[in-house]
Amino acid sequence: MNKVLSVFFFCLFIPFGHSQTLAVLKYNGGGDWYSNPTALGNLSSFCNKALQTQLTTQAATVSLSDDQLFAYPFIHMTGHGNVVFSPEELDRLRTYLDAGGFVHIDDNYGMDEFIRPILMSLFPDSPLEAVPNSHPIFNLAFEMSNGLPKIHEHNAEKPQAFAIRRNGRIVLFYSFESDLGDGWEDAEVHNDSEEVRTLALKMGANLVAYAFSSAKDEI
Numbered sequence: 001m002n003k004v005l006s007v008f009f010f011c012l013f014i015p016f017g018h019s020q021t022l023a024v025l026k027y028n029g030g031g032d033w034y035s036n037p038t039a040l041g042n043l044s045s046f047c048n049k050a051l052q053t054q055l056t057t058q059a060a061t062v063s064l065s066d067d068q069l070f071a072y073p074f075i076h077m078t079g080h081g082n083v084v085f086s087p088e089e090l091d092r093l094r095t096y097l098d099a100g101g102f103v104h105i106d107d108n109y110g111m112d113e114f115i116r117p118i119l120m121s122l123f124p125d126s127p128l129e130a131v132p133n134s135h136p137i138f139n140l141a142f143e144m145s146n147g148l149p150k151i152h153e154h155n156a157e158k159p160q161a162f163a164i165r166r167n168g169r170i171v172l173f174y175s176f177e178s179d180l181g182d183g184w185e186d187a188e189v190h191n192d193s194e195e196v197r198t199l200a201l202k203m204g205a206n207l208v209a210y211a212f213s214s215a216k217d218e219i
Contacts, residue, residue: 020053022208023060023072025103029084035108036078039184046184046201047208051141055208064089069096074211075103078181080110085118094122097164097171102211105174106181119174123164128174131161137170141209142202148175149199151183151192173207180204 022040026033040059047053059076062069064085069092085093097103105115119128131137133147148159159178163170183192183200192200 020074020212021056021058021060021072022074022076023062025075025077026061026063027077027079027083027085027089029082029114031079031081031083031111031114032108033077033079035080036181036185038186038189039078039181040076042186043184043201043204043208047205050205051209053208053212064092064096070099070101073101074208075101076181077103077105078108078111080108081114083111083114083118090118090122098166101171102207103172104207104211105172106179107174107176108179108181112176115174119162119164119172122172123166126164126166128162128164131163131170131173137173137206137210138203139206140213141205144199144203144206148178149180149183149196149203150177151179151196151200170210173210 022044024033024040041057044053044055044057044059047055048057060068060072062072062075065088075096093103105111105119107115116128122128131147133145138144138147148161150159155177157177160176161178162174162176164172180200180203182189183197184204187194187197
């Protein structure tokens with residue numbers, strides 16, 4: 001990252017002088033929300049080195065009903081199976097997102113059929129929509145000219161990025177047929193190449209940059 005971008009991020013991240021923690025979302029329904037235990041720690045370390053953030057390298061675990069939900073500006077959700085949110089949890093999720101929170105949902109293969117109907121109905125006036133490769137979220141910290149990278153094969157389909165926007169701002173980013181979280185894991189977990197892992201981490205850094213950006217209402 002060049003000096004101009006470095007200064008840009010120094011001004012962009014809030015609060016820059018304090019430690020922040022990325023959190024994994026724990027949910028009901030039987031899906032393995034815990035499936036990538038090393039992912040967020042590695043992403044935090046990568047961001048600290050590449051973007052000069054001060055993220056703690058031990059990820060937190062939070063549910064939508066926890067009192068600490070609003071303490072985490074970036075929440076990551078993953079898994080392979082069923083997802084169940086109660087009406088009360090959905091209301092909490094809506095409140096969290098409208099209050100400025102950011103959720104990244106990463107289909108770890110098998111989650112899509114369960115999570116997509118939830119996302120389609122979360123905000124009736126803000127439906128889930130495709131994110132074009134030209135959106136700044138793909139180049140805020142690192143240039144991802146082809147958009148969302150393909151990390152694992154899954155159904156051999158093109159990786160797809162979707163989002164929910166509120167007042168022009170992406171509040172929820174859904175990565176499908178990509179599996180970013182697997183690419184964030186320790187190298188020996190999936191035996192991904194360094195090139196593939198770096199692509200995943202760079203995209204993750206873009207998401208973190210966007211979530212922590214004070215200018216995200218404008219991008």
